[in-house]
Amino acid sequence: MSASDNAEQVVLRIVREYLSKKPFFSIGDIVEFINNRVRKNPDINKNKIELIIKSLIKKRVIIAGTKLMKDNIIENPTRNEILNYIRKNPGKNINEIMRHQKLGSNLALWHLSCLEKFQFIRSKKIGNRRVFFKFDSNPKFDEIYYYMRIQVVQTILKFMRNENRALKI
Template identity: 25%
Template sequence: MQYKNINGSISLENPNVQKIIEIAKELIKQNKVLRVKKLYNIAIKCLEIPSGAILEILQFLINYKILIDGSKLTKDTILMNLYRRKIYNVIEKYDGATFSFLREKVFTDHSGSAGQLIWHLKMLLKFRYIKKLKVGNYSLFLPIDMENDAGKLSFFMKNTLNKKFIYFFKNHEETKKSEVYKMINFKRENVNYRLKVLIEHEILIYNDLSTNKISISKRMKELL
């Protein structure tokens, strides 16, 4: 994962940044949790770095959730837990996942509870490995670098019927709502429900309300 360079000199590759991370890891080993104030005091004593530079490095590490005050973990140790690694890998592999999907894929032998999954997801969210997006009644967990629109589209494309509707509109510039069920060959009530949901989430849009013509949104078409 890449991090934005704050002032042209601070990055994870910076030797002084690595020294402070190592001190943080040692503090966690000794005290079980990290206290940033204590880390600062030790860094001042042990490292030949100006206090202002240490503060800037600490701010960088905190901003990017590499270190978190009061935590027992650092960003590079968070995935050492087997279940957290599996959760993260599933979210990456499937371009996002719902809670129920994660529970099915991660706890395949029913060895874990919903409470455990919630805890591990909170840790991944806390350290900014993943993010959460609300889609209707679902909480969707996405890779941190994934665009929200791409995650939303991926969610709807996982359903076979939604996928058929989306590709239909990708290949048709615009279609009157009343004509869609004939062209897709589904019951009108099912078609109207799918259209309503996809329009609510801006996958599809009305081009002209007066004629009820629908098309796929420009952004979603770009993402397909």
């Protein structure tokens, strides 16, 4: 492990400790807190702490202003269920997710927003609906996933498959 990786691990450990005591943080506050904790470590100074914090934010390991961290975001059972549902059913919209999970709109939007902030899922507007996909799925196939799950489209495709002759339009 390099000195840089070690410094990042030290900073991340202290960030976890800080967030266990305080629900929200600003970059300035957390840099001061960490700097006070690692004063005797010659490898870590205030500038390095700030760079590491910004790097963690850029990597979406932490989000400024919230105590949530990427490694604990799916510890919430509801959020985990939503994530698994989207993985198994790409292209579902908010109403379908709410209905399946038996959630109100505000709660569903909160959990979806958390999952999206930490890049577990992504959303795309197709027509007048915002639909959700795994973050690492190929965006080229989003519309195909969305339309293939619509019953009318499935019926048309089934009809076309069962026809033994070319269709004229």
